[in-house]
Amino acid sequence: xxxxxxxxxxxxxxxxxxxxxxxxxxxxxxxxxxxxxxxxxxxxxxxxxxxxxxxxxxxxxxxxxxxxxxxxxxxxxxxxxxxxxxxxxxxxxxxxxxxxxxxxxxxxxxxxxxxxxxxxxxxxxxxxxxxxxxxxxxxxxxxxxxxxxxxxxxxxxxxxxxxxxxxxxxxxxxxxxxxxxxxxxxxxxxxxxxxxxxxxxxxxxxxxxxxxxxxxxxxxxxxxxxxxxxxxxxxxxxxxxxxxxxxxxxxxxxxxxxxxxxxxxxxxxxxxxxxxxxxxxxxxxxxxxxxxxxxxxxxxxxxxxxxxxxxxxxxxxxxxxxxxxxxxxxxxxxxxxxxxxxxxxxxxxxxxxxxxxxxxxxxxxxxxxxxxxxxxxxxxxxxxxxxxx
Numbered sequence: 001x002x003x004x005x006x007x008x009x010x011x012x013x014x015x016x017x018x019x020x021x022x023x024x025x026x027x028x029x030x031x032x033x034x035x036x037x038x039x040x041x042x043x044x045x046x047x048x049x050x051x052x053x054x055x056x057x058x059x060x061x062x063x064x065x066x067x068x069x070x071x072x073x074x075x076x077x078x079x080x081x082x083x084x085x086x087x088x089x090x091x092x093x094x095x096x097x098x099x100x101x102x103x104x105x106x107x108x109x110x111x112x113x114x115x116x117x118x119x120x121x122x123x124x125x126x127x128x129x130x131x132x133x134x135x136x137x138x139x140x141x142x143x144x145x146x147x148x149x150x151x152x153x154x155x156x157x158x159x160x161x162x163x164x165x166x167x168x169x170x171x172x173x174x175x176x177x178x179x180x181x182x183x184x185x186x187x188x189x190x191x192x193x194x195x196x197x198x199x200x201x202x203x204x205x206x207x208x209x210x211x212x213x214x215x216x217x218x219x220x221x222x223x224x225x226x227x228x229x230x231x232x233x234x235x236x237x238x239x240x241x242x243x244x245x246x247x248x249x250x251x252x253x254x255x256x257x258x259x260x261x262x263x264x265x266x267x268x269x270x271x272x273x274x275x276x277x278x279x280x281x282x283x284x285x286x287x288x289x290x291x292x293x294x295x296x297x298x299x300x301x302x303x304x305x306x307x308x309x310x311x312x313x314x315x316x317x318x319x320x321x322x323x324x325x326x327x328x329x330x331x332x333x334x335x336x337x338x339x340x341x342x343x344x345x346x347x348x349x350x351x352x353x354x355x356x357x358x359x360x361x362x363x364x365x366x367x368x369x370x371x372x373x374x375x376x377x378x379x380x381x382x383x384x385x386x387x388x389x
Contacts, residue, residue: 004034008041122181122339126160128152129174129208136160138184152176152208159187162208173207173214180223183339185316192217193230194237197316199223200336201258210235224256226313240278244295247274253287254312260332264295267312275302320358320366327352330370331387338363339383346376346389 007024010016016024028038124136132147136155144153144160153162160178180186180198188196192210194217202223210217217237229237231250239246241257244264251271257264266275268287275293276284277300285293285302292307311321320337322330327349331342340363344350352374358366363385367378379386 004037005041008038012041122183124181124184124186125179127177127179129176136186138186158185159189161189162191164191164193173209173211175205176208177203177205179203181339182336185318190219190230192232192235195228197226199225199315200339221255221257223258224254224315226252226254226316228252243278243297245276245278245281247276248272254309256312258336262297264297265292265312266295267292267307267309269309269313314357318360320361322354322356322358324353324355326350327354327374330354334363334366341384343384343386346387348389349374349376349387 004024004027007016007020007027010020011024024038028034124138125133126136126144127133128144128146130147132145134144136144138158140155141157142155143151144155146152151163153160155161178186178188178198180200180202182200184200186198188198188204188206190196190206190210191208196204196206196219198204200223202221202225204222204225205220207214207217207219215235217232217235218240219238220240220242222241225239227237227239227248229248229250229252233249237248237250239255241255241264244257244266246253246255246266248271251273252269253271253273254267254269255264256267266273266287268289268291270289273287274284275287275295276282277295283300283302285304287293287304290306290309292305292312294303294305295301296303311323314321315337320333322333325333328344331344334340335342354370354373356369358369361369364380367385371378377388379388
């Protein structure tokens with residue numbers, strides 16, 4: 001019997017040879033028990049595969065070929081060619097269907113994953129300390145809860161407030177992370193009362209509560225943010241940007257620290273701050289209002305200058321300030337502000353310097369205005385903008 005198990009499996013998998021098929025046919029014809037066993041094996045095979053394989057039809061085709069042999073004595077070679085053709089057709093159809101279903105399933109998974117990724121990439125997302133991830137609707141007001149259903153923050157329109165009354169006595173703080181996509185600006189109130197405005201394309205890692213046992217209030221920034229720090233002389237507030245730390249007790253300042261930029265700019269509006277290099281804290285600089293510390297990532301040095309702070313904080317009022325920027329730098333800012341992607345095919349523009357200001361204008365108006373000073377063409381296709389000469 002095990003020998004015929006193997007022959008049946010070969011028949012199902014369309015790997016049976018002509019001689020083996022002839023042997024199997026003879027065995028099936030020997031008794032009703034053999035025919036029943038053969039039929040049941042085909043049914044078992046159909047249950048083991050996820051492909052739509054018609055077991056009854058397979059058996060009928062096999063049995064019909066046997067009936068033809070009884071009724072008509074055709075040359076054996078003709079019958080074998082016919083049987084082989086059926087086997088090949090069934091095999092090709094089976095494999096093609098399996099490949100189609102596999103490709104369809106793979107495509108469906110990729111589409112779903114891409115749609116989910118696109119949704120998250122274009123949304124404000126907060127990841128809580130317990131691993132819970134929430135997509136925040138900028139228009140709605142709702143409570144943000146952790147995995148156990150506990151309310152950790154209350155969301156207003158385009159803002160999120162962490163309750164100061166819920167500060168804990170844990171020895172080590174637990175951190176949340178919030179991600180702001182391109183095209184969005186978001187406001188946070190931390191549990192100590194500090195207000196943070198996050199610009200497009202930014203990420204902030206911050207304690208859910210500033211624990212009483214900790215001597216410092218430390219947050220981690222990638223991107224750009226404006227801080228209005230709640231005063232606490234006993235607990236200095238430190239913003240870490242990987243390469244530069246900003247230490248304050250209570251003040252207002254702006255930090256621009258996008259990963260792809262060549263510099264980190266700290267602009268002081270009110271109070272005083274200490275800005276120092278993370279790796280070498282002795283490389284430090286003190287700022288007073290209206291001064292900016294510009295850290296060169298490649299030169300590892302600070303440049304201090306008095307500036308018009310409105311140019312560096314205007315983004316909170318939807319102002320786009322272009323102050324002696326090269327064309328590629330402008331495109332990067334426009335990508336963040338309007339959530340678009342540029343394809344720049346006009347290299348002759350790269351060394352041009354521009355200066356100007358836009359308030360609440362759409363991307364087409366901005367590009368039209370810039371192109372009036374240095375002519376170029378642009379084509380907007382959804383969120384892809386192609387620049388040509």
